[in-house]
Amino acid sequence: MLLKHPSASWRLTYEDGAANGPALLESQGAPLFHDMHCRLDAVADHGLPSTASHVRKGGCAVFRSTELFRHPAPVEVAQTQRLSANLLRLTYDISWKDANTPLKEGLEVGSLRLDGAWEKYLALSTPGEAQAAPAWKPLPRTPEEAPLVLSPIPVVLLLEDQKGRRLEYGLGDDLWRWQKGLNGEFLHGTGRLVLSRDAQGLLLRRYVTFCDPQEEERLAARKQEEDPRFRASVDEEGNPIPAKAVPVSCPEKRAYRFHSYLAWSEPLLAGAPPLPSPPLELSCTPQGIQGLRELAPASPLCLSLDLAGLPIPPHGRRNGEAGAPPCWESRPFQSLFRRCLRQLASLAPAGTLVLKGATPGWCSLPTHLARSGAPLPHWDLPALLECLVWARQALPEEWTIRVLPGAGVWALLPSLSALGAPSGFRNAPEEK
Secondary structure: OEEEOOOOOOEEEOOOOOOOOOOEEEEOOEEEEEEEEEEEOOEEOOOOOEEEEEEEEOOEEEEEEEEEEEOOOEEEEEEEEEEEOOEEEEEEEEEEOOOOOOOOOEEEEEEEEEOOOEEEEEEEOOHHHHHOOOOOEEOOOOOOOOOEEEOOOOOEEEEEEOOOOEEEEEEOOOHHHHHHOOOEOEEOOEEEEEEEEEOOEEEEEEEEEEOOHHHHHHHHHHHHHHOHHHOOEEOOOOOEEOOOOOOOOEOOOEEEEEEEEEEEOOHHHHOOOOOOOOOEEOOEEOOEEOOHHHHOOOOOOEEEEEHHHOOOOHHHEHHHOOOOOEOOOOHHHHHHHHHHHHHHHHHOOEEEEEEEOOOOOEEOOHHHHOOOOOOOOEEOHHHHHHHHHHHHHHOOOEEEEEEOOOOHHHHHOHHHOOOOOOOOOOOOHHHO
């Protein structure tokens, strides 16, 4: 299946019936990457038993698939990919069906091969790195060079090729899941990105969990000595009970979920036309935009909304701090943001909306992710992207959304370069 954006340069190809993909992304007239796949130990997901479907929903082209690894017990991998503008949002659901099935090497999701001459990368994992000057570093240039290993997986990996094209690979809001991977009592792996050169170009392998067999054997031997559950003993009648073997490199039998995203530079979507008139600053209360009746006669309608200044209570802000920017993951912020957009959608069939303060950041309040208890690390760029995809679908097609760019590292990210651009897969109103 071939997917194209009506006003952008990229073309995305999926192989018919395949559970993996995309098979190819072309952008600005040349291939960008190909063969996006999953791998369990030595087995890649090419030709596995699978189901796949393509639909449109919520202003996105949606690809869903399920595939089954036989390893030696079945391991199911389901994925959902949501495509809009220059953004591909990814969800992987892993069903580990047998607690006695060991991991020999690792589980990869979203590994791919990059086409072209890729020269440098930028890795971002902490708020401090986001505030510092961008620190580009060279990528391996020849097969003889040692692979580049990034562990743990950075929150954002930004790659740039000789032509200045950029590919951004980021984690979802579930940073704690990526930190843990498939680890449990009997598995102690690490997540990592490995970039290496071979005869075919640059290979990016993304391990949810990478397993070191020698280290796992050593930890199992120590557990055998220290944990009474695995020592030899006797029963009440004095009969010997032999020692139980410690499971080695075995994930827990349960479901795992991991979110991430891909974005690529797309100049045809990043440009913005001049504003039709100086924007009118909107004023908001917790109930929404004030003075809508006075706005309706204005033509052309050009409005500005300061997202950082929305009246959000402290529990809707980053780390629960009064005066801090809102966390895009929080229900108070999302509810007010969506209420304001719905008001504008019913106000006029066309207009221009300028959004200020759309800058991502880190947070630790677990309630933003519908959890309680200890602090839960997350970042809100994925929620920012989701909200802007929703906004583009919620406002009439004749509305233009302009998002003022951030500074520093944020100005380099393709994911933030085309916020509010047409998705390319807009649903009719009855299909929302």
